[in-house]
Structure formats: structure tokens, C-alpha cells
Amino acid sequence: MGLWFTEKQTDNFGITMKVNQTLHTEQTEFQKLDMVETEEWGNMLLLDGMVMTSVKDEFVYHEMVAHVPLFTHPNPENILVVGGGDGGVIREVLKHPSVKKATLVDIDGKVIEYSKKFLPEIAGKLDDPRVEVKVADGFMHIAESENEYDVIMVDSTEPVGPAVNLFTRGFYAGISKALKEDGIFVAQSDNPWFKADLIRNVQKDVKEIFPITRLYIANIPTYPSGMWAFTIGSKKHDPLEVSEDRFHDIETKYYTKELHKAAFVLPKFVGDLVK
Amino acid sequence: MGLWFTEKQTDNFGITMKVNQTLHTEQTEFQKLDMVETEEWGNMLLLDGMVMTSVKDEFVYHEMVAHVPLFTHPNPENILVVGGGDGGVIREVLKHPSVKKATLVDIDGKVIEYSKKFLPEIAGKLDDPRVEVKVADGFMHIAESENEYDVIMVDSTEPVGPAVNLFTRGFYAGISKALKEDGIFVAQSDNPWFKADLIRNVQKDVKEIFPITRLYIANIPTYPSGMWAFTIGSKKHDPLEVSEDRFHDIETKYYTKELHKAAFVLPKFVGDLVK
Amino acid sequence: MGLWFTEKQTDNFGITMKVNQTLHTEQTEFQKLDMVETEEWGNMLLLDGMVMTSVKDEFVYHEMVAHVPLFTHPNPENILVVGGGDGGVIREVLKHPSVKKATLVDIDGKVIEYSKKFLPEIAGKLDDPRVEVKVADGFMHIAESENEYDVIMVDSTEPVGPAVNLFTRGFYAGISKALKEDGIFVAQSDNPWFKADLIRNVQKDVKEIFPITRLYIANIPTYPSGMWAFTIGSKKHDPLEVSEDRFHDIETKYYTKELHKAAFVLPKFVGDLVK
Amino acid sequence: MGLWFTEKQTDNFGITMKVNQTLHTEQTEFQKLDMVETEEWGNMLLLDGMVMTSVKDEFVYHEMVAHVPLFTHPNPENILVVGGGDGGVIREVLKHPSVKKATLVDIDGKVIEYSKKFLPEIAGKLDDPRVEVKVADGFMHIAESENEYDVIMVDSTEPVGPAVNLFTRGFYAGISKALKEDGIFVAQSDNPWFKADLIRNVQKDVKEIFPITRLYIANIPTYPSGMWAFTIGSKKHDPLEVSEDRFHDIETKYYTKELHKAAFVLPKFVGDLVK
Incomplete structure (x- = not known):
């Protein structure tokens, strides 16, 4: 197992993915910003815990x-x-x-x-x-x-x-x-x-x-x-x-x-x- | 949290969903069969841990x-x-x-x-x-x-x-x-x-x-x-x-x-x- | 992976265990009651999503x-x-x-x-x-x-x-x-x-x-x-x-x-x- | 949810904890080394995906x-x-x-x-x-x-x-x-x-x-x-x-x-x- 990021897309369903490392994490003036390196999708931007974009898709x-x-x-x-x-x-x-x-x-x-x-x-x-x-x-x-x-x-x-x-x-x-x-x-x-x-x-x-x-x-x-x-x-x-x-x-x-x-x-x- | 079923669709990515109860679980002659009641998708058939079909989709x-x-x-x-x-x-x-x-x-x-x-x-x-x-x-x-x-x-x-x-x-x-x-x-x-x-x-x-x-x-x-x-x-x-x-x-x-x-x-x- | 029960024992920490099947699940007059068969601990009683007792420990x-x-x-x-x-x-x-x-x-x-x-x-x-x-x-x-x-x-x-x-x-x-x-x-x-x-x-x-x-x-x-x-x-x-x-x-x-x-x-x- | 580290301590049981960020991750000559900041236990050292020590305990x-x-x-x-x-x-x-x-x-x-x-x-x-x-x-x-x-x-x-x-x-x-x-x-x-x-x-x-x-x-x-x-x-x-x-x-x-x-x-x- 190890380190996985899970986005609950609804209260009862979501996606989960292996994270190699966090690259940056910060509470900006407007939202929680996380940049993570995922194994499946490459680098990925998260805002308030939601997937915004990934290198692969x-x-x-x-x-x-x-x-x-x-x-x-x-x-x-x-x-x-x-x-x-x-x-x-x-x-x-x-x-x-x-x-x-x-x-x-x-x-x-x-x-x-x-x-x-x-x-x-x-x-x-x-x-x-x-x-x-x-x-x-x-x-x-x-x-x-x-x-x-x-x-x-x-x-x-x-x-x-x-x-x-x-x-x-x-x-x-x-x-x-x-x-x-x-x-x-x-x-x-x-x-x-x-x-x-x-x-x-x-x-x-x-x-x-x-x-x-x-x-x-x-x-x-x-x-x-x-x-x-x-x-x-x-x-x-x-x-x-x-x-x-x-x-x-x-x-x-x-x-x-x-x-x-x-x-x-x-x-x-x-x-x-x-x- | 509670009871969640996770299907790793690849080694590093998957979906996860809340399960209310298992309805039937059995190792058949050919495969592992699970019938589960999910909160998001209704009743769902799993074979060898993979989603086959759900009532909702x-x-x-x-x-x-x-x-x-x-x-x-x-x-x-x-x-x-x-x-x-x-x-x-x-x-x-x-x-x-x-x-x-x-x-x-x-x-x-x-x-x-x-x-x-x-x-x-x-x-x-x-x-x-x-x-x-x-x-x-x-x-x-x-x-x-x-x-x-x-x-x-x-x-x-x-x-x-x-x-x-x-x-x-x-x-x-x-x-x-x-x-x-x-x-x-x-x-x-x-x-x-x-x-x-x-x-x-x-x-x-x-x-x-x-x-x-x-x-x-x-x-x-x-x-x-x-x-x-x-x-x-x-x-x-x-x-x-x-x-x-x-x-x-x-x-x-x-x-x-x-x-x-x-x-x-x-x-x-x-x-x-x-x- | 498959079906796992997770109890968040605090907001940021918990235990997680493989569940073979749910044996009974019910909202009683007082609490949510789940009886589950776990692989590690045998049959287990959960009340309101918290482990009460298991056969093994x-x-x-x-x-x-x-x-x-x-x-x-x-x-x-x-x-x-x-x-x-x-x-x-x-x-x-x-x-x-x-x-x-x-x-x-x-x-x-x-x-x-x-x-x-x-x-x-x-x-x-x-x-x-x-x-x-x-x-x-x-x-x-x-x-x-x-x-x-x-x-x-x-x-x-x-x-x-x-x-x-x-x-x-x-x-x-x-x-x-x-x-x-x-x-x-x-x-x-x-x-x-x-x-x-x-x-x-x-x-x-x-x-x-x-x-x-x-x-x-x-x-x-x-x-x-x-x-x-x-x-x-x-x-x-x-x-x-x-x-x-x-x-x-x-x-x-x-x-x-x-x-x-x-x-x-x-x-x-x-x-x-x-x- | 978000980013959680899970250690499967046995095949069917483990602990899971919220991770704020990874501080360092490296495959050394001998093992996988991860230093993570957890919300519950403070900074924590992992070797080959197993908890070695944390600031809090x-x-x-x-x-x-x-x-x-x-x-x-x-x-x-x-x-x-x-x-x-x-x-x-x-x-x-x-x-x-x-x-x-x-x-x-x-x-x-x-x-x-x-x-x-x-x-x-x-x-x-x-x-x-x-x-x-x-x-x-x-x-x-x-x-x-x-x-x-x-x-x-x-x-x-x-x-x-x-x-x-x-x-x-x-x-x-x-x-x-x-x-x-x-x-x-x-x-x-x-x-x-x-x-x-x-x-x-x-x-x-x-x-x-x-x-x-x-x-x-x-x-x-x-x-x-x-x-x-x-x-x-x-x-x-x-x-x-x-x-x-x-x-x-x-x-x-x-x-x-x-x-x-x-x-x-x-x-x-x-x-x-x-x-």
C-alpha cells in the first residue's frame, strides 16, 4: 500500500491513486493547493482536495x-x-x-x-x-x-x-x-x-x-x-x-x-x- | 469512513465506494463472486474483485x-x-x-x-x-x-x-x-x-x-x-x-x-x- | 485490495482491516450495528462504526x-x-x-x-x-x-x-x-x-x-x-x-x-x- | 479524505494516517526511505513502507x-x-x-x-x-x-x-x-x-x-x-x-x-x- 491520495467525488464514491511524493502543499489566500507526484498520472494539481489536472490526461x-x-x-x-x-x-x-x-x-x-x-x-x-x-x-x-x-x-x-x-x-x-x-x-x-x-x-x-x-x-x-x-x-x-x-x-x-x-x-x- | 470496496484498476489507481452490506460472497468453481449493496451505485456484482455491473449504471x-x-x-x-x-x-x-x-x-x-x-x-x-x-x-x-x-x-x-x-x-x-x-x-x-x-x-x-x-x-x-x-x-x-x-x-x-x-x-x- | 473496514479512531488516524463479508447490518433503536467477518480478527461487532469486540482479541x-x-x-x-x-x-x-x-x-x-x-x-x-x-x-x-x-x-x-x-x-x-x-x-x-x-x-x-x-x-x-x-x-x-x-x-x-x-x-x- | 499513508502490518490489517506532506523520499542503497509529516504523529520516518519512529510516540x-x-x-x-x-x-x-x-x-x-x-x-x-x-x-x-x-x-x-x-x-x-x-x-x-x-x-x-x-x-x-x-x-x-x-x-x-x-x-x- 503506502501513500495514496483519495478524492471522494461524492459522499460515497471516489478515486484513489498512489502518490510518490508531495511537491508542494500550501493554504493559499483562496484554497488548499497541493502539487503531488502520482505514479499513474504524473504530476498532478489538487485544489481543495480535488483533482484539477494531471500531466497524463x-x-x-x-x-x-x-x-x-x-x-x-x-x-x-x-x-x-x-x-x-x-x-x-x-x-x-x-x-x-x-x-x-x-x-x-x-x-x-x-x-x-x-x-x-x-x-x-x-x-x-x-x-x-x-x-x-x-x-x-x-x-x-x-x-x-x-x-x-x-x-x-x-x-x-x-x-x-x-x-x-x-x-x-x-x-x-x-x-x-x-x-x-x-x-x-x-x-x-x-x-x-x-x-x-x-x-x-x-x-x-x-x-x-x-x-x-x-x-x-x-x-x-x-x-x-x-x-x-x-x-x-x-x-x-x-x-x-x-x-x-x-x-x-x-x-x-x-x-x-x-x-x-x-x-x-x-x-x-x-x-x-x-x- | 466505515466499509469501502476498492478496486485497483491498475497497480496505482482505482475506485473506492461505500458498501452498506455484502449480500453474497462465494468462491465459485471459476471465480470469486461478491454481490454487494453500495450506497452510490445500488447492488453491484463483483467477479474476482472487479466491478462487473451495478444497478445504477x-x-x-x-x-x-x-x-x-x-x-x-x-x-x-x-x-x-x-x-x-x-x-x-x-x-x-x-x-x-x-x-x-x-x-x-x-x-x-x-x-x-x-x-x-x-x-x-x-x-x-x-x-x-x-x-x-x-x-x-x-x-x-x-x-x-x-x-x-x-x-x-x-x-x-x-x-x-x-x-x-x-x-x-x-x-x-x-x-x-x-x-x-x-x-x-x-x-x-x-x-x-x-x-x-x-x-x-x-x-x-x-x-x-x-x-x-x-x-x-x-x-x-x-x-x-x-x-x-x-x-x-x-x-x-x-x-x-x-x-x-x-x-x-x-x-x-x-x-x-x-x-x-x-x-x-x-x-x-x-x-x-x-x- | 477489495473490501476493507476502516475505523478512524481519531480525525487523522485509524485502523483498517479486510472484511470477508457482512453478517448483519442494522440501524437499531440506539445505534448502527454491524457484524462483520474479518480475515484477521474473525467475526467482529461494530457499533456506530467503532470496533467493540472481535473473536480473536x-x-x-x-x-x-x-x-x-x-x-x-x-x-x-x-x-x-x-x-x-x-x-x-x-x-x-x-x-x-x-x-x-x-x-x-x-x-x-x-x-x-x-x-x-x-x-x-x-x-x-x-x-x-x-x-x-x-x-x-x-x-x-x-x-x-x-x-x-x-x-x-x-x-x-x-x-x-x-x-x-x-x-x-x-x-x-x-x-x-x-x-x-x-x-x-x-x-x-x-x-x-x-x-x-x-x-x-x-x-x-x-x-x-x-x-x-x-x-x-x-x-x-x-x-x-x-x-x-x-x-x-x-x-x-x-x-x-x-x-x-x-x-x-x-x-x-x-x-x-x-x-x-x-x-x-x-x-x-x-x-x-x-x- | 485526501492523502493518507497506510501500513499493512499484516496481509489483512493495518494502520492508516493523514499525511500533510512528504518531506523526503528516496530509494537508498539499502531501502526505501520516506520522511513524512503526519497530522496525528508529527514527522515520521518510514523504511520500506513501515513506520520506524514518529515525533509523538x-x-x-x-x-x-x-x-x-x-x-x-x-x-x-x-x-x-x-x-x-x-x-x-x-x-x-x-x-x-x-x-x-x-x-x-x-x-x-x-x-x-x-x-x-x-x-x-x-x-x-x-x-x-x-x-x-x-x-x-x-x-x-x-x-x-x-x-x-x-x-x-x-x-x-x-x-x-x-x-x-x-x-x-x-x-x-x-x-x-x-x-x-x-x-x-x-x-x-x-x-x-x-x-x-x-x-x-x-x-x-x-x-x-x-x-x-x-x-x-x-x-x-x-x-x-x-x-x-x-x-x-x-x-x-x-x-x-x-x-x-x-x-x-x-x-x-x-x-x-x-x-x-x-x-x-x-x-x-x-x-x-x-x-
């Missing part, structure tokens, strides 16, 4: 957050990432040559600092000249922005702790204002097995503000149930109607242009949540 | 094993299920009105017996008049059958213990012989995250025997990684080319006719396994 | 609760056991030929019922003609008794749940009243490593009522820290001054007449608790 | 190894500690004013190095001028010594890995040769619950070489079963016959002169092992 989340909205928008130039201090979404965003500027706003500078140190494969592009990193409250940043971004990506923790404001109708209204007239946003939306109500509520809230609202899914083995959901709200462009010539080659391990569409084909019980 | 596996090949075949009448003693696949098979006979061959009668007792929602259709249940070695049953079945479904345990023969090239050759000339078979094929080699090998073996070989996936939260793969080998009918009018309404919670096709759209790293 | 607790006060008293005839529904203390009490009557008062009849069924080695003497079993509140039974018992043994659970009254000064005063003029009582008093304050408080309370107050210890591997404490309050007879000819042979696995005295020789940090 | 082991033989010997001047690289036994040895020299021989210099760094309360006396620290094979050191030491203390790991030679008859013969004519040695001897055979064998071997052979016990909550055994072999002085005026005041938390004798009064099933 991070590509799924980061590719699927970034490329679905970026290929949906015809010419994404100015991008905002709220949360995402590990830098994985930024790394994917920069694969799109149309992008001129990518702003990362994470409330917790420690996440950025220790991701750079212990997750260089993920955070390595945070120093790119097109990237601006701000340690600030994403909710406030959104509130102060107007008609500015082509794509906004909400890469938040669960709706407990510092991220609680990022799951409110007011936040989605702010996002709409912060987006340009053909803007699009995506937000991670937890999983349909254990958080059906959350998904339903987010869909309902977003639908009231955005004419095009969609849900898509991806398989992330270290996240609860292995099936993760993402909500898209879009003012004009529909992710289901991207023309073939919009796609261009990028290096990925999960995303493909075929999967771009297939990810929106939901299992029946998931589809029922968003009707 | 069994629908994914059983629907996806059954309906993909059954809707691919234009007129499935005679069906064979190898393994699957819990009865879940049979239950789904019987939803197809074309089916005249469904034979279940499981090597371990105890699995059938205790599934009927503790998993009635799953095993309840094993007494249907169209069903014949045989407690026998599936490998031998296949070897003795010729030009008999429209669809064969291999619902086996992992390739350790009693199921080891069910992952051999000889077995696939036997299946081909047992199928009619336009027959089709499906086999559960573990997961792409931890068992990439197994998937690659099964694909290679099946491709040598069946002109049409495909891989599709589904999300099963209690199985390793949450992403489960299924291999199809078909003599004539391609699961990707089912005409719209072949589908008819059946009651499902996971399968839809849209998902029938989307399930074959693989994440890039999975698609790379089957090239 | 029960002899320590039961012998040490019973024989220390019984050999201290010169002629114990009428004995009361409060709690102890598993019957282990009663079994030891009956080894003393002077005993004419032993009354067991446990508030939870289910503990008695399932101990008889699943712990026959422990509970087997509850049907002895000298034994009276009452399902009743021990606190009330004590309050209604006067000048009646030679020895009272308090074999309670922790001071949470149904046993909370059994750790109060009022209870010790009641015990004094219920005892004859040379009576003696013993109570399990948890462990010095994690519950120093409890031991200190019990000693202080008992000292105010009984002229002779002592603490002794025994090693119980399935109890927190492995070192368990017992408090003695005595009106007249000192357990440290038992004459050699008082002892007689009884069959034991832990208690000896030499250990009778050595058990009162406390490690320094434990002795400091009772000064 | 180390005093029991170190006091009981050192003071029992040192107070038994009338004038211990030259002391050898085999193993014990954490320095705890040395710290206790130096509390005896008669001691002129204490030699520590541990095979693994890394244990010494990281104990100094992370367990300063324990290892802090290794730099005392009376102490000589040698990184060498204790078995060889013993083999090369003759008529040299008053007291030898064997503070080894379990008889697996580097310590396997320290549980052999040849080693005890070497100790006898290395001791002066009235020398005495003590060795940790595991626990009577899970390792009865080991205790029996050690006793048998030592009895063949030393005229006075004794077993004593102490309660160590982080060691298997909470009851730990120590074997004494002595050429002349009997630990049970120390005169009152031999004792002098030393600062301890577990050992007392009364406990010196009481520690040899064994529970019946333990006493039966050494008959």
Missing part, C-alpha cells in the same frame, strides 16, 4: 475547452481565459494562428506560480508574448469588460470556494456584455452522473441570455464519472454548423474535427438534461 | 453492447450471448421484435443464480420464453456452432481467469464460423487508457478474419477510466452505414440512433490504436 | 474487566454488568465459583441477539441459569438499585450515543449507592494517548465518591492506540493489596495474578494523568 | 530500549547501538552519567542524514562528543569486536531487507563475544500478536548463548498491535533483580523504575511464548 480537458469554441468562431483574435492558472487552455489557444492576444485571469497567483514550476508541459506557454497574465478576480474582470473578446473560456473549479460566483446568471450576463457581437463562450460544467441539477441550471441560465446554447462532453478519467460536460453560449456562430474549410491542422491527442461534432451527440439521459 | 454497457450490432443487422433473429450471466444484454436483446431466439452461454451458473436473486432489474428477462440459458464454456459452444447466429455478443470478464480464451484469434475464427454469412459480432474490449495494447491486438486479430472491423466507445463510470471500448467484427453489414429507416423506437437511457454513429467517432489517441 | 478486554475487580473482592456473589451485551464479561464472571448471580443490563437488545447468533464463543454463557439478562437503560437500573451488588462492571461504548450518561459524576454516585458497603466497580475508560482528558475527568469524579480509585491498563490491538484503560472505584478493598491466597486458578489467556498487579504500574505519562 | 521505544539494560548494568560505560540511525536510543543512552562512549553503527547513512534534518528532537544528540557514528554493517562490526562493550542495543528494522542477519543465532553469538564478561544486550523483537514464532525463535536462540534471557513489553501505538516486545540476553546481571539504589532520576515520559519490573510481567499468552 490533461490534454483532454484543455483541448476540448479550447478548440471547440475556437474552431466555431470564424476568426478568433482576442481571447479571455477565466481561471485556468495551470496554463493548459492558454497553450491550446496559442495553437490557433488567428489569435493575437490571450488574457488569463486567475484569482490565485499561487496556482500559476506552482504550475510553472511543477507542470512545465502544461504551463510552459504562459510566457508567450501574446499572453497577458492577470492575478485578479475573474468575475470582476468580466464585469469591467465590454464588447472586447471573441471567445471567453471559463476554466473554473467547482462551484464551491473561490469559483462560486462563476456559476451564476449574473456572471453569464457579464460574459455576454464582455463578448463582441459574434462572441462565444465555453464553461466547464461538471458531470451528468452526479451533478445533473447543476448542468440543467447552467443550461437554463445560459439559454436566457445566449441564442445558441449547447452542451458537449469528453472523457476525463481523473474527473468524477469519467464524463465531463462543457456548456457553450454563442451569440451567432453555432458549433454544430462549422464549415469543413474552417478547420485546419493542429497537433492534438483528443480533439479531431470529427469529434468536434460527435462530442455534441449526447447519451439519452444527458440529452434529457438540456431539453 | 448498468444500462450504458448493456444498451451499447446490444443495440449497436442489432440495429446494424437488418433482421437479427437468432442471437448468442457469451458470458453476460447477469442477464443485462439479454434484456436489451429482447427489446428487438425481430429476435426469435436468444441463447445465453455463461460458464458460471452462480453468476446467473445470484444475479436473478439480487439484480432482478437486470436479470429479470432470463426467464423469457425466447431465451435459452446454458451453463457451459462459451469457447466450446462457439467451437461447436456453425452458420447459426445472426449476432454474437461477447460479454466477458477481463482476459484473466475463465475468460482468457475469449481474447484469442482462435476464438474470433470460431465466432466467424458460428455466424451466418451476414453475421456480426461485438465484444467488450476494455479501455484505451490502461489497455491500449489489448485493444490494438484485438483489432489486429479481428481484422484478419472480418472484412468490417470497428471500435466504438461508451462512458461507464464504474469501469476503469470511464471510457469503455467495444470491438465489432462484421461479415457484411457496416455499423456506420445503417439506413435511417432501420431504426425503430426502443426504450433506452443511453443509446440513441444518433449516438449509434457518434460512438464510432474516436478521440485521436484512441483512433490511433486501430489504424 | 476479545479475551483481553473481557478478562481484564472481570478478573481484576472479582479477585479484589473477597467474596463476590452478586454481580451487575452494565452494557456488555456481547456477553464476554459475563462469561468471565461465571468462572468465579463465588458468584451466585450475574445481571446483565444492556439498553440494546439487538446487540445481545446478534452476539448470540454470530459470536457464540463470546455470548455463549448468557443462557447460564445464574445469569439474568435485562434489556433496559443501565443508568436507570443503577438509579433504582441500592446496597445490592458486590461488583459492578461498566462495559459501555464511548461517551457518545446511548452511553453518554455512563460517563457522568451522577452515574458514579448511583453506582456507589447500588453497591454494598464493601462494593467495587470497574469501568472501561478509553485510552491515554487520544483521550487523556476523559481519563483525568473520570478519575477526578470517581475520587470524589470512592475512597480507593485506581487506573489499570491492558493491550487491546483493535482499540485505539492498543493501550486501554480501566478505572476502579472501591469502597473498601484495594486491588493492589490482594492477598496471595485469594487467587485461585482460572483459565485465562491474558490475565494472571502477577499481571493483576503489574497492570496498575503505569507508564509515566499515564501515571501523570491520575495524580 | 518515539519516546516509548527509545526509553524502553535504553533504560532497561542500562539500569540493569551496574556501571555501563561503553555502549554500542546497532541500527538506530534516527538517534533516539543514543539520546536516551546519554542520559546515563556513567556512559563514557556510545557508538552507533547503522548501515544506511541516509537514515542518519535525514533524521538529523527532519527529526532533530530525536537525532539531536548524535553530535555529542561521547558519540561515535559509523556508517557500516552492524553484523560485521559485531563480528570484529571482542570483550568491548558493556551494553549492546539492537535497534533494527524487521527481519527483511538489510536487517535479516540481525535475527540469526550467529549474530547473538557475535554479540556475546563483543560484550564484556558482565555485558548485556537488548534487541527489539516485534510483537506477540502477529509474530509469535519470531519471538519464540529469538528466545530459543538467545537462551542457548546467554544464561539470563528475558522478554519485556511496551505499548507503541504506531507499531503492529500496539504491544512491542524486547529480548534481553545477559551474562551476569538480571534485569529483574536491580537494587533500588541503582536507579537514579532521569527525565522520561514512559520509563519508571516501577515499570522497569512491571514490563517483564507478561500477559499469559505472551508468557507462554517464552517458556
